[in-house]
Amino acid sequence: MDTGASVPAGRSLVFDSGIGGMGVVQALRDLLPALHIDYLADTALFPYGEQPDDLLTSRIVSLLVAACERLQPDILVIACNTASTIALPALRQRLNIPVVGCVPPIRWAGRVSTSRVIGLLSTSATARRPYILRLHQDFAPDCRLITHGARQLADLAERAFLGEAIADSDVQYELTCLFSQPHGGEIDTVGLGCTHYTFLMDAFERLSPPGITWLDPAPAVARQVRTILQEASCSSATSRPGRLLMTRAPQNAARLEGAAQKLGFSQWDVFSVPAPGMAEA
Structure with missing residues (x-):
């Protein structure tokens, strides 16, 4: 039986407009228990659904380029259908790591x-x-x-x-x-x-x-991540706990911390990007 233990320890960044991508995190935890996971939620612009595509694409690319520079993941997982359908090509052009999207099944x-x-x-x-x-x-x-x-x-x-x-x-x-x-x-x-x-x-x-x-589709996304990591040369594992990052502080911080701890995130922090692309937020 092929398990997550056969996958080299690596670092991942999971992105969503909110905390809904935690379903993908759960699938990754189940399949790849050794994988280090950081999570970034663009809560300052949640929900993405009613935002113009050009604004979203610019913002997502600016945000994730900055996040990848800071966190140095081996793989980026876009756990957001809206972001995946509009920003995947631009992200793959800008980043030199694999980018896995989530599309409707x-x-x-x-x-x-x-x-x-x-x-x-x-x-x-x-x-x-x-x-x-x-x-x-x-x-x-x-x-x-x-x-x-x-x-x-x-x-x-x-x-x-x-x-x-x-x-x-x-x-x-x-x-x-x-x-x-x-x-x-x-x-x-x-x-x-x-x-x-x-x-x-x-x-x-x-x-x-x-x-x-x-x-x-969350389990299928996790399987795709496993396949990519099995074929890639990953960074060594990091000892620091996975980080839960948000572009705006949540109003329900106590409840969020309780729910996120079940998925391995011990605390949350605000992620800010001093870049022109973020000014629209």
């Missing part, structure tokens, strides 16, 4: 669906991007794709991560928006198009129509 859904009607639950920004149409045309052209861009699920997921009780009615509303669309009753497979939604998976499975297969 449309190809995966096309492989497992038997009804050939698949759903995508994402943020509103991800749902309307041309990238989704290209994924559909390239990897699941024989399937009907039904999307719903949910406006409140990312916030609900962050609250769930912090241990708050989430009303079923709030989740049910977004699910109804997906399954009540024309041909929505034929959906048999739904992909998560936002990393935050991992923390709502139990509610999705409980509240959705019977027989729905839900696809969370």
Whole structure:
């Protein structure tokens, strides 16, 4: 059996607009227990969904170039669908380390669906991007794709991560928006198009129509990281604990610390970048 113990000890940086990428962190911890993980959340601009693409691309690149210079990771993991769909090419041009993105699992859904009607639950920004149409045309052209861009699920997921009780009615509303669309009753497979939604998976499975297969891409991202690290020459392990960094101090610091400690982060700190690209924040 291939385990994380066979992977050279290396350093990773996981990035998201908020704390939803912690689902990817959990998948990395499960598969690669020896991997050092730093986490950076752009909380000053959360949520990314309603921001212009050009602003986001400039900000993400400036922020992550600075973060990689400071933290010196062997690999960068973009645990954010919005950032992945707009900034991956620019990041790969600027950085000399592997950059792994997280994209909606449309190809995966096309492989497992038997009804050939698949759903995508994402943020509103991800749902309307041309990238989704290209994924559909390239990897699941024989399937009907039904999307719903949910406006409140990312916030609900962050609250769930912090241990708050989430009303079923709030989740049910977004699910109804997906399954009540024309041909929505034929959906048999739904992909998560936002990393935050991992923390709502139990509610999705409980509240959705019977027989729905839900696809969370976080484990696939972890497997891709493992493959890259197995082929790369990584830095030696660092003894310092992983850092949880945010571009704005959280209002719920005590609850955040409690939740983050379960994933190996002992404390959080503010990450600031004195660069022109950050002025818009």
